Amino acid sequence: MTIKTGSQFREPQPLSLRLWHWLNGLTVLLLLATVFLRKSFLSGRMMAHLIEEKLTTEKVVLSAEQAKVAAGAIRDEMWNWHFRLGFVLTGLLVFRIFLTQKPFPRLKPAFQKSKHVGLVKSLYATFYLSLLFMVLSGLTMYFSGDLHISEKIADQIQDIHELFQWYFLGFLILHVGGVIFAENRGDAGLVSDMIHGGERPNSAK
Ligand code: HEM
Ligand code: HEM
Structure with a gap:
């Protein structure tokens, strides 16, 4: 295998850009995680079914409607994190625009x-x-x-x-x-x- 030598991408990365990069990456991943949870384990339908099933084995009778309300409350609590993280992402974008010492990618020289x-x-x-x-x-x-x-x-x-x-x-x-x-x-x-x-x-x- 031939390995090409000579860097095409390495360049000094100011501290402000590095901080932004890792915090921004983490925030986007967490935002995607809230979406994943909302659509999978913590989806209203799946949780309502689980709550109803588990409580029935405990001999607690819950109507489908009550199970849905309980499931919705748990899901909303988790989903509030989407909004909190959304505001963090907003702050990070403002930081990227005004406070990092690196310009946005310029395409012509690239x-x-x-x-x-x-x-x-x-x-x-x-x-x-x-x-x-x-x-x-x-x-x-x-x-x-x-x-x-x-x-x-x-x-x-x-x-x-x-x-x-x-x-x-x-x-x-x-x-x-x-x-x-x-x-x-x-x-x-x-x-x-x-x-x-x-x-x-x-x-x-
Ligand atoms: C293990 C995870 C990651 C690694 C190892 C990594 C690594 C890097 C490296 C080495 C660069 C500089 C490359 C270059 O200048 O072309 C870079 C730039 C960048 N990364 Fe990541 N990254 C990761 C995750 C993420 C995530 C999750 C996001 C956002 C969702 C992200 C967004 C960006 C952006 C926007 C740039 C360009 C920054 C700029 O020069 O304006 N990265 N990353
Ligand atoms: C990478 C970033 C983001 C991703 C991938 C993302 C993804 C999503 C998805 C997939 C939905 C629809 C969920 C559903 O109805 O099942 C949604 C809804 C929403 N997102 Fe985001 N989002 C991001 C950033 C943000 C930001 C920055 C905000 C600002 C606060 C935000 C606020 C909202 C709001 C208000 C809703 C509507 C929720 C509702 O009516 O229940 N999101 N997002």
Whole structure:
């Protein structure tokens, strides 16, 4: 196997960007986890069924309606974390825009470097645009009452917001896969740069 040498992606990563990167990554993962829980173990239907079944074996008789109310209360408690994390993500986006010392990916110089670098930076550009959309749509839905937004419009926004979860899953797979690939193809040290910052190109060793 031929291993390409020469880094294409390694660059100094300022502390502010590194902090943002890991906190943002964790928050997106946790947001996806709340969605996963809502659609699986903690879905209203599955839990209502479980509650009804378990209580029947304990000789407690609960109507299907009562089981649904209990299940809904537990699910809502978990789902509140979606909103809390949503506000954390909003704060992190504001931090990324105004406080990190790294500009957003610029595509022209990236494509001048190579097509591969250009495509990777384009993926990051789509990530930032999607993040902006998730934050704006999430906040619009959350405050739809205060903003006097009709239920129909809020539902339409929710449909698109919901669809974008697939973008984030796709990004995660491409990004983590891409970073592992790059680490093995001339960019060894890329992940540790994202942890300790890397070296400035002209810094003394
Ligand atoms: C094990 C998990 C992860 C590792 C090892 C990792 C590693 C890295 C590395 C090494 C870079 C710099 C690469 C380059 O400049 O091209 C990077 C950039 C980036 N990562 Fe991650 N990452 C992880 C998870 C995530 C997650 C979960 C997200 C968001 C959902 C994310 C979003 C980004 C973004 C947006 C950039 C570009 C930052 C910029 O230069 O503006 N990463 N990541
Ligand atoms: C990567 C980030 C995010 C992902 C993947 C995501 C995913 C989702 C999904 C899949 C739903 C639909 C759930 C369902 O009805 O079954 C949803 C609903 C919602 N999300 Fe997000 N979301 C994200 C960020 C945010 C942010 C930043 C906010 C802002 C506070 C937010 C607020 C909401 C609200 C208000 C709803 C409607 C909930 C309801 O009516 O029960 N989300 N989200």
